[in-house]
Amino acid sequence: MSRFLAPAYHNLVPYTPGEQLNDRKYIKLNTNESPFPPAPGVCRVIDEGRMRSLNLYSDPALTALTGSLAESFGVSPKQVFCGNGSDDVLAFAIMAFCGKGGTLACPDISYSFYPVYADLFGVKLTQIPLAEDFTIRVSDYVGIGKNIVIANPNAPTGLSLSVKEVETIVASNPEHLVIIDEAYVDFSNDTCVSLLSRYDNLMVVQTFSKSRSLAGLRVGFALASEAIVEDLNKIKFSFNPYNINTLSITAASQAMREQAYYDECVAQIVAQREKTKKRLADLGFVLTDSKTNFVFASHPEKKAEMLYKALKERGVLVRHFNAPRIKDYLRITIGSEEQMEGFFAELTRIL
Amino acid sequence: MSRFLAPAYHNLVPYTPGEQLNDRKYIKLNTNESPFPPAPGVCRVIDEGRMRSLNLYSDPALTALTGSLAESFGVSPKQVFCGNGSDDVLAFAIMAFCGKGGTLACPDISYSFYPVYADLFGVKLTQIPLAEDFTIRVSDYVGIGKNIVIANPNAPTGLSLSVKEVETIVASNPEHLVIIDEAYVDFSNDTCVSLLSRYDNLMVVQTFSKSRSLAGLRVGFALASEAIVEDLNKIKFSFNPYNINTLSITAASQAMREQAYYDECVAQIVAQREKTKKRLADLGFVLTDSKTNFVFASHPEKKAEMLYKALKERGVLVRHFNAPRIKDYLRITIGSEEQMEGFFAELTRIL
Numbered sequence: 095m096s097r098f099l100a101p102a103y104h105n106l107v108p109y110t111p112g113e114q115l116n117d118r119k120y121i122k123l124n125t126n127e128s129p130f131p132p133a134p135g136v137c138r139v140i141d142e143g144r145m146r147s148l149n150l151y152s153d154p155a156l157t158a159l160t161g162s163l164a165e166s167f168g169v170s171p172k173q174v175f176c177g178n179g180s181d182d183v184l185a186f187a188i189m190a191f192c193g194k195g196g197t198l199a200c201p202d203i204s205y206s207f208y209p210v211y212a213d214l215f216g217v218k219l220t221q222i223p224l225a226e227d228f229t230i231r232v233s234d235y236v237g238i239g240k241n242i243v244i245a246n247p248n249a250p251t252g253l254s255l256s257v258k259e260v261e262t263i264v265a266s267n268p269e270h271l272v273i274i275d276e277a278y279v280d281f282s283n284d285t286c287v288s289l290l291s292r293y294d295n296l297m298v299v300q301t302f303s304k305s306r307s308l309a310g311l312r313v314g315f316a317l318a319s320e321a322i323v324e325d326l327n328k329i330k331f332s333f334n335p336y337n338i339n340t341l342s343i344t345a346a347s348q349a350m351r352e353q354a355y356y357d358e359c360v361a362q363i364v365a366q367r368e369k370t371k372k373r374l375a376d377l378g379f380v381l382t383d384s385k386t387n388f389v390f391a392s393h394p395e396k397k398a399e400m401l402y403k404a405l406k407e408r409g410v411l412v413r414h415f416n417a418p419r420i421k422d423y424l425r426i427t428i429g430s431e432e433q434m435e436g437f438f439a440e441l442t443r444i445l
Numbered sequence: 446m447s448r449f450l451a452p453a454y455h456n457l458v459p460y461t462p463g464e465q466l467n468d469r470k471y472i473k474l475n476t477n478e479s480p481f482p483p484a485p486g487v488c489r490v491i492d493e494g495r496m497r498s499l500n501l502y503s504d505p506a507l508t509a510l511t512g513s514l515a516e517s518f519g520v521s522p523k524q525v526f527c528g529n530g531s532d533d534v535l536a537f538a539i540m541a542f543c544g545k546g547g548t549l550a551c552p553d554i555s556y557s558f559y560p561v562y563a564d565l566f567g568v569k570l571t572q573i574p575l576a577e578d579f580t581i582r583v584s585d586y587v588g589i590g591k592n593i594v595i596a597n598p599n600a601p602t603g604l605s606l607s608v609k610e611v612e613t614i615v616a617s618n619p620e621h622l623v624i625i626d627e628a629y630v631d632f633s634n635d636t637c638v639s640l641l642s643r644y645d646n647l648m649v650v651q652t653f654s655k656s657r658s659l660a661g662l663r664v665g666f667a668l669a670s671e672a673i674v675e676d677l678n679k680i681k682f683s684f685n686p687y688n689i690n691t692l693s694i695t696a697a698s699q700a701m702r703e704q705a706y707y708d709e710c711v712a713q714i715v716a717q718r719e720k721t722k723k724r725l726a727d728l729g730f731v732l733t734d735s736k737t738n739f740v741f742a743s744h745p746e747k748k749a750e751m752l753y754k755a756l757k758e759r760g761v762l763v764r765h766f767n768a769p770r771i772k773d774y775l776r777i778t779i780g781s782e783e784q785m786e787g788f789f790a791e792l793t794r795i796l
Contacts, residue, residue, distance in 0.1 A: 096542075096675070097672075098621070098646070099541055100540075100543065101544070102544050102545060103687070106679060106683055108678075108683045109682055111682075111687070112501075112502075114502065114504055114505065122501070125502055125685050127500050127501050131497040132499050136496065138493060140496060140692070144658075145482075145489075145491060145696070146483065146488050147482070147660070148482070148660070148661040149658040149660060150660060150661055151462075151465065151476055151478060152663065153465055178467045178685060181687060182685045182688075188456060190449075191447075192451065194545065196451055197566035207727060210683050211684075212682070212684040214684060216545075226581045263489040269448075271605075285768060288678075306604050307499065309499070310498065310499040310501055311690050311692070312688075312690040319447065319449075321446060322447045322449065325447050327459075329454065329459055329565070330459075331462075332457055332459040332460060332561050332562070334532045335459075335462045335532065336462070336663055337459055337533075337663075338663075339690070339692075341660035341661075341693070344559070345496070348578075362677045362709060377726045386516075396511070406517065418708070
């Protein structure tokens with residue numbers, strides 16, 4: 095630490111991303127990336143001509159991208175806010191709406207970035223325990239009178255709330271913002287976008303990093319009321335106006351025109367997920383009913399940390415969270431057929 | 446404004462980027478972009494294979510990019526912090542080191558984003574008037590006992606301090622951070638990087654947007670002590686760990702290997718700048734001795750706002766700041782030979 099760091103950040107503990115190791119070739123099942131490349135049209139859209147135009151700034155208003163998203167989701171472009179990954183969107187949102195001294199409630203087991211944002215921005219965080227079976231108890235959030243962020247489906251549990259359940263939470267907290275982080279929604283079909291027309295205290299956040307195979311491109315977005323998007327833009331234009339570069343705008347806009355390809359990728363991942371659940375259960379694992387592109391699994395006899403380390407030694411990366419209640423679980427991303435065969439071969443040997 | 450926006454931001458006035466208009470074809474001399482495309486090697490480095498790898502996250506540690514920069518500047522990779530444009534770097538720096546209630550001093554006429562950051566992060570800002578001739582009076586900053594940000598060369602004046610003058614400021618404020626924003630330094634040769642080995646309270650910020658013809662790629666960086674970079678990474682990993690995407694990492698790293706091409710572009714821009722100064726002086730304009738890729742010019746008889754509007758009507762965009770002391774000036778980016786001919790043709794007609 096330098097002697098110049100502001101006191102507010104002295105005890106800040108940053109988010110720990112999943113390992114990105116290059117020391118050998120790994121079967122990488124630890125950061126919930128898609129095993130499929132982006133759509134062929136996306137891979138071709140950045141040509142030498144596009145690269146030659148990079149001397150000019152990107153469009154800070156992101157007109158092409160917000161337009162594509164608005165059309166696809168049936169909302170106004172003024173209801174779309176785009177960021178440099180959905181982490182960027184969540185950071186701006188929590189900064190804008192929870193602010194210093196504001197409130198935020200989230201499940202105790204969820205995306206581990208939420209408490210980091212709260213700490214960074216001086217937000218009073220309330221972490222609400224999941225039920226024993228890792229489900230979110232809707233009643234815990236009804237009329238809570240705080241801003242709320244819920245990952246739906248939740249990570250790392252993989253469990254999802256229905257649109258109806260989310261609506262109960264949103265409707266009962268009209269004076270507070272409810273952020274539904276739908277990073278994994280395309281694997282479950284439970285998007286809350288349809289609620290936007292009735293609730294102005296709802297923000298739905300999605301990403302291009304999972305179902306759209308574009309984690310390395312860094313594009314995420316929020317759909318909300320025009321007033322909320324206006325506020326987010328106020329923060330963005332006070333922080334980093336040109337927050338998405340020309341290549342990302344171009345490729346992400348193209349991705350929105352390639353839905354058939356991505357639907358097929360999702361179908362394959364969902365099929366592989368169900369197969370993986372069954373095989374893990376056959377090996378004695380206990381699993382949640384994941385609606386995402388990962389599974390969350392615990393073995394009654396084998397320590398998860400041991401399995402994580404043994405798999406890593408054998409060239410398979412999965413994610414282990416050394417945290418209360420979930421330290422006996424592994425989060426395993428659904429990879430390609432070949433990757434999953436490699437994973438099961440090593441896992442069976444270890445067991 | 447939504448009813449959810451935190452009170453701290455109700456009166457926030459965001460930064461206004463230069464106009465990015467698409468209603469007709471313009472000679473665009475308003476945002477200090479390079480008129481040259483990126484180096485040929487940069488334009489070829491993003492191929493279909495690279496695009497196909499975008500399903501995987503970018504490297505949050507930015508090892509390739511910080512390595513290239515460290516080698517090029519003769520510092521340790523641990524002294525390099527990279528951001529999604531230098532605006533991102535400045536935002537993180539002012540957040541980390543000035544914080545809420547901290548101090549920041551800057552010239553009253555400078556990059557108009559500095560006061561916005563101060564407002565966003567609740568920093569006590571001191572704006573120090575430039576001298577009558579728009580120069581920065583070094584004595585105003587000696588032992589000031591506040592954090593300092595100075596654009597060197599300064600914008601929109603184009604004037605620069607010598608390394609010796611910057612050193613006087615840095616040496617006299619050992620307990621405060623001095624940020625030298627060198628966005629335009631490659632057009633003047635006065636970089637303060639050499640001071641880093643002697644002063645741990647100095648941060649030098651540069652960008653790929655100007656001399657490296659990559660404004661649309663969004664990459665900027667800071668060089669500072671290892672402790673300062675560690676602090677910046679703490680904030681980054683609490684805000685947006687994957688802040689630069691794979692395409693930007695790849696293209697910017699390649700740009701660092703194309704110095705000969707960029708040196709030639711800079712030489713042409715500097716030659717064009719000197720020619721432009723002479724032609725404007727011949728037309729009766731008063732100019733500062735700009736060391737950047739733009740000129741700052743005022744006509745004794747013609748209102749700058751009128752000239753700006755008349756040029757825009759004729760398809761030439763320049764920048765006019767409707768602000769005290771500089772409202773009689775135009776900031777005109779140095780474009781290509783052809784663009785400058787077009788600019789002078791229209792300007793002569795207007796005059």
